[in-house]
Amino acid sequence: MNLTLVVLAAGMGSRYGGLKQVDPVGPHGEILLEYSVYDALQAGFDRLVCVIRRDIQEAFDQHIASRLQSKIQLDYAFQELDDLPPGHQLPPGRSKPWGTGHAIWACRDIVDEPFLAINADDFYGPESYRLLAHHLNTSSHYSMAGFRLRNTLSEHGSVSRGVCELNSENKLQSVQEHTKIVIQDGQVMSLGQPGGPQALNGEEVVSMNFWGLQPTIFPELTQQLSDFLKNNPGGKGELYIPTVLDKVIREGRGEVQVLASPESWFGVTYPQDKPLVVEQIRKKIAEGFYPERLWS
Numbered sequence: 157m158n159l160t161l162v163v164l165a166a167g168m169g170s171r172y173g174g175l176k177q178v179d180p181v182g183p184h185g186e187i188l189l190e191y192s193v194y195d196a197l198q199a200g201f202d203r204l205v206c207v208i209r210r211d212i213q214e215a216f217d218q219h220i221a222s223r224l225q226s227k228i229q230l231d232y233a234f235q236e237l238d239d240l241p242p243g244h245q246l247p248p249g250r251s252k253p254w255g256t257g258h259a260i261w262a263c264r265d266i267v268d269e270p271f272l273a274i275n276a277d278d279f280y281g282p283e284s285y286r287l288l289a290h291h292l293n294t295s296s297h298y299s300m301a302g303f304r305l306r307n308t309l310s311e312h313g314s315v316s317r318g319v320c321e322l323n324s325e326n327k328l329q330s331v332q333e334h335t336k337i338v339i340q341d342g343q344v345m346s347l348g349q350p351g352g353p354q355a356l357n358g359e360e361v362v363s364m365n366f367w368g369l370q371p372t373i374f375p376e377l378t379q380q381l382s383d384f385l386k387n388n389p390g391g392k393g394e395l396y397i398p399t400v401l402d403k404v405i406r407e408g409r410g411e412v413q414v415l416a417s418p419e420s421w422f423g424v425t426y427p428q429d430k431p432l433v434v435e436q437i438r439k440k441i442a443e444g445f446y447p448e449r450l451w452s
Contacts (some may be wrong), residue, residue: 157293158269160203161196163189164259164365165216165276166235177212177276178219179424181433184443185451187219188424189276191440192285193228194450196272199285200293201318203229203266206276210234221386224452232275235262244403248299254381255394256365260287261377273367274398279433281419282445289416290367298401298410299368300328302418304336305344306358308421312428314338314347317400319356319361320414328405328412331363331398363398364421376404 165177181188193204204224208216213232224230235253239262240247253259260273270292274280284301291299302320309315314336321329336348337356346354377400384395404410422436423429440446 157287158203160205160261160267160269160271161193161194161294162207162233162263162273163276164207164256164264164266164273165189166207166209166212166253166259174411176220178215179430181424181430181437182450183438185447186437188279188281188437189220189448191279191437191446192274193224194446195280195282195285197228198282199289201228201272201289203231205231205233205263205271207233207235207262210236220340231266233263233266237258240392241378246384248305250391254395256396256397257377257384257400258381259352259398260369261374261381263349264374264377267374269370270278270370273365273369275365275423276354277425278364278366278421278423279436280364280421281417281437284366284417284419285419287415288366290439291413292368295413296370298370298404298412299375300363300412300414301366301406301419302361303364303366303417303419303421304358305356305360305362307343307364308364309337309339309358310425310429311339311368312426316396317402318396319346320361320363322361322414326414326416327416330405331402333398334395349445351438362418365397365415367401368437372410373400376400376409399413 178187272288316335317337318331318333320331323329334346337346344356344358380400401412424433
């Protein structure tokens with residue numbers, strides 16, 4: 157079966173202070189996305205779709221296309237602010253992307269096979285790709301790699317995480333988006349919840365936007381985007397893919413199998429995160445997971 161890797165790379169990088177998607181972290185100028193593509197290729201993926209903004213295509217051509225076109229089929233999907241479901245128009249003053257749900261929806265005209273959706277600026281580890289590739293090849297249900305919350309936090313600021321509730325069969329029952337999780341005096345706290353600050357134990361299973369999806373997600377996204385825009389006439393907020401799948405599960409239109417990944421996640425949310433990412437990549441190279449020159 158053909159498998160596609162969809163990389164969400166249209167973010168503004170406001171907390172990072174620049175275009176973190178193409179910031180080098182490897183010893184020979186490799187960006188974090190290249191390690192994701194390397195792992196995906198080893199797991200059997202044969203197509204790469206980068207969801208980007210048109211204004212950063214030149215940067216992606218320089219950093220991605222020049223290195224990867226001979227390794228994997230590469231296509232772009234463009235996340236445009238005014239690309240909305242029928243009957244909706246861009247609200248005045250809206251400048252931020254509409255969120256991960258809208259980013260995946262941007263692929264609706266070019267992806268018609270099972271696919272894995274990930275963030276461009278996150279490292280998930282090779283075993284995560286193998287787990288999801290196997291599930292995509294053997295099941296028509298949605299899936300996700302689950303990570304322990306404590307292993308996904310930044311010491312340099314708040315992060316957004318989808319906190320998951322599972323049943324005895326490790327199927328997702330619900331997912332609650334926490335948009336401001338921090339570490340305060342050694343305690344993991346969620347500060348952005350409507351009911352006020354909430355203490356977490358750090359062992360919660362969380363979504364890191366590592367989703368095994370089917371083409372059936374696209375009509376679902378069309379409807380939920382339309383509903384989201386109707387309920388947010390001022391153009392506020394974002395539609396997150398965990399929120400979309402949470403509604404799919406609650407209303408009985410699909411299942412999400414959660415596959416526990418043994419990998420340690422890391423990523424570049426803040427500039428201060430980069431030295432750790434560089435260190436972790438060098439450690440992986442020393443341990444033999446990656447060659448010194450990735451594409452040699």
